[in-house]
Amino acid sequence: MTTTLITGGNRGIGYEVARRLLHAGQTVWIGSRDSSSGQRAADRLGARFVPLDVTDDASVQHAASILQDEVGHLDILINNAGILGDVSAPEYMTPTQLQSVYETNVFGLVRVTHALLPLLRKGTTPSVINVTSGMGSFGLTQDPDRIESQYTLAAYGSSKSAVSMLTTQYAKTIPEVRFNAVDPGQTATDFTGNVGQTVEEGAEAAVRVATLGLATPTGTLTDRQGPIPW
Template sequence: MTTTLITGGNRGLGHEIARRLVQAGQTVWIGARDAGNGRKAADRLGAGFVQLDVTDDASVDAAVETLRARVGHLDILVNNAGILGEVTAPEDMTADQVRHVYETNVFGLVRVTHAFLPLLRKATAPSVVNVTSGLGSFTLTHDPERVESQYPLAAYGSSKSAVTMLTTQYARTIPDVRFNAVDPGQTATEFTGHIGHSVEEGAEAAVRIATLGPDTPTGTVTDRVGTLPW
């Protein structure tokens, strides 16, 4: 049976991805900073729970040891945890504000990926799914017909540009693990102020990649429609 870990899986998009993958027959582990909320979400879904703060080395290392002891391997890692940060005009943005966003969205992804690679390599067809955003796309943020061009979110958007590039670099240099990035689009969750399409639609790209099994490609960047322009 496929074992999947989803960071930030206790609510919103991560929760919906977890729900769908449990429904698909996978053994899903929800990683969340808050143990109380994480366990409640896991119990609702019939998933496992592991305390996981992607910004903390000790927390990530402890999560690795938990899954090593309980499962022994990891088939799929979904790097979903992310924050918006302060909504600040680019001219007023400080280095500390950007650093705060990058600590979760970029450095957290690298920290978790690096720590879990040994467990992923124990799987038959290991896969990493990184949640990116069209707000990090040069093409979409310059297209006045696209919603991405309406939000000057420099810290968040640039962090997602980094997520996409990290994904492609991992894919090019780690051939024994599949790496793909997915964009949920503007999804109606607490993260977006409940603006956008349904959470079910937002989860589609991640769920599709996470259920391809041995046919999973590597180095792709997609949304629920197809290839995401960059």
């Protein structure tokens, strides 16, 4: 049975991805820095819960130890945890504002991936799915026909550009693990102020990649409709 860990899986898109993957027969672990919320979400879904704050080395290492002791391997890691951060115009952005966003969206992703690679290498057709955003796509943010071009989110957008680039770098250098980036699109959750498509639609890209099995590619960037520009 496929064992999957979803960071930030206690609500929003992460929660819906967990629900769908459980329905597909996977064993799903929900990682959340809020233990109460994470445990409640896991209990509602019939998932497993592991305390996991992606910004804290000790928390990430502890989560890895739990998975090692309980399962001994990991088949799929979905790096879903992320924050919007400060939405100041670029001219007013400070390094501190950028740093807080990068700590979760970029450094957290690297911290978790690094810690769990040994377990992934023990998995069956191991796969890492990084949740990025069209706001990190150079192509989409410059296309006047796309909603991404209507927003200016310097901290969040640049952090997601980094996520996409990290995905390609991992894919090129770790061939035994499949690395792909997915864009949920603007989805109506607390994260967006409940603006956008349904959470079911927002979960589709991650669910699709997480259920491809042996057909899982590597080094791709897709949304629910298919490939999108880097």
